[in-house]
Amino acid sequence: ATMPPLLSAIANAGRHGVLVKSAAVMQQLGEIDSVVVDKTGTLSQGAPHLTTLRLLPGTRLDEATVLAWAAALESNSEHPLARAVVDAARARGLELPAVSEFSALPGVGVTGVVAGAEVTVGSPRDVLAGSEVAEVVGELERLGETAVLVERNGLPVGVLGIVDQVRGDAAEAVAALTALTASSPVLLTGDNSRAATRLAAEVGITEVHADLLPQDKLDVVGQRTGQGRKVLALGDGVNDAPALAAAHVGVAMGRVGSDLALKAADVVIVRDELAAVPAVVSLSRRARRVVA
Ligand code: ADP
Ligand code: MG
Numbered sequence: 208a209t210m211p212p213l214l215s216a217i218a219n220a221g222r223h224g225v226l227v228k229s230a231a232v233m234q235q236l237g238e239i240d241s242v243v244v245d246k247t248g249t250l251s252q253g254a255p256h257l258t259t260l261r262l263l264p265g266t267r268l269d270e271a272t273v274l275a276w277a278a279a280l281e282s283n284s285e286h287p288l289a290r291a292v293v294d295a296a297r298a299r300g301l302e303l304p305a306v307s308e309f310s311a312l313p314g315v316g317v318t319g320v321v322a323g324a325e326v327t328v329g330s331p332r333d334v335l336a337g338s339e340v341a342e343v344v345g346e347l348e349r350l351g352e353t354a355v356l357v358e359r360n361g362l363p364v365g366v367l368g369i370v371d372q373v374r375g376d377a378a379e380a381v382a383a384l385t386a387l388t389a390s391s392p393v394l395l396t397g398d399n400s401r402a403a404t405r406l407a408a409e410v411g412i413t414e415v416h417a418d419l420l421p422q423d424k425l426d427v428v429g430q431r432t433g434q435g436r437k438v439l440a441l442g443d444g445v446n447d448a449p450a451l452a453a454a455h456v457g458v459a460m461g462r463v464g465s466d467l468a469l470k471a472a473d474v475v476i477v478r479d480e481l482a483a484v485p486a487v488v489s490l491s492r493r494a495r496r497v498v499a
Contacts, residue, residue: 212494219490225486229473234491234495236487236491239388240388241390241436242384242388242440243392243440243441244381244394244412244440245395245396245446248287248444249443249447249481253287256291257291258352259366259367261367263366265362273364276322276359277365277367278293278297280319282303286311287443316329317329325359325360326357327357327358328355330355331356340366347366348399353370354399376480377410378410381410388439394406394416395427397421398417424447428450432455439455439457441459442458442468443468444464444468448465451468457474458475459475461477
């Protein structure tokens with residue numbers, strides 16, 4: 208039996224572990240001329256591990272307590288960084304205290320009441336320049352780590368350093384997407400600019416937008432769309448969902464992806480390989496040639 212080219216391209220993509228949600232999407236994939244890509248969980252493996260735990264001066268808490276509190280909060284989060292914190296606490300055999308009034312702010316962190324105090328775990332982007340905390344954060348970031356701040360009742364108590372390795376096929380995928388779209392992919396991340404720039408250099412990306420909130424990622428997509436570009440947005444997290452939804456084609460990494468990102472996406476990379484992204488764009492172009 209013969210299938211229409213776009214449908215057979217969808218079937219073909221399926222065999223390569225890529226879920227394309229409709230024939231319209233299969234068609235749009237061939238039109239993209241611009242790529243924006245998330246860092247954590249997308250270009251990086253999304254399997255980060257805790258490498259550093261630093262107590263801040265003035266804290267009377269010990270390392271085990273700070274880690275247990277942070278892990279207690281993070282056990283409610285689906286963020287890749289959260290998994291690193293929980294795994295580290297488990298590896299040390301720590302018992303996690305109860306959490307109440309938990310809430311998560313995408314691109315920022317998590318907060319809740321632990322042991323009678325308000326504890327937050329998240330981005331140190333608002334720490335005071337020149338402070339002792341900023342110094343520790345800077346030290347970790349220069350090592351390429353993602354620094355995560357732990358605060359108790361608004362006072363910094365510790366900084367966690369987390370490292371996530373770049374995916375083995377990231378540089379190759381970036382090169383292929385660059386060739387296909389005749390433009391260099393742009394890195395959009397909520398992480399700090401030092402970690403972002405370092406990873407970007409490793410995979411061959413020159414344009415980096417760091418310290419972004421979900422709305423900022425959406426804005427970058429909006430600007431490019433406004434210039435008449437057909438944007439493919441690639442991400443994995445809750446923080447990417449608005450950008451994925453607004454892009455010409457939103458693509459989510461399936462294995463690490465959050466439910467929200469999977470829902471917002473038009474394409475899901477089920478088999479955990481970045482190479483599938485340029486591959487499916489090529490498939491679409493071939494199918495379109497047959498249609499035309
Ligand atoms: P990316 O855009 O690279 O995927 P995110 O926007 O998900 O990164 O996260 C941006 C920053 O927000 C992280 O680098 C971290 O500092 C902070 N953050 C977000 N969620 C969490 C969390 N659950 N635990 C700790 N930090 C978090
Ligand atoms: Mg991410």
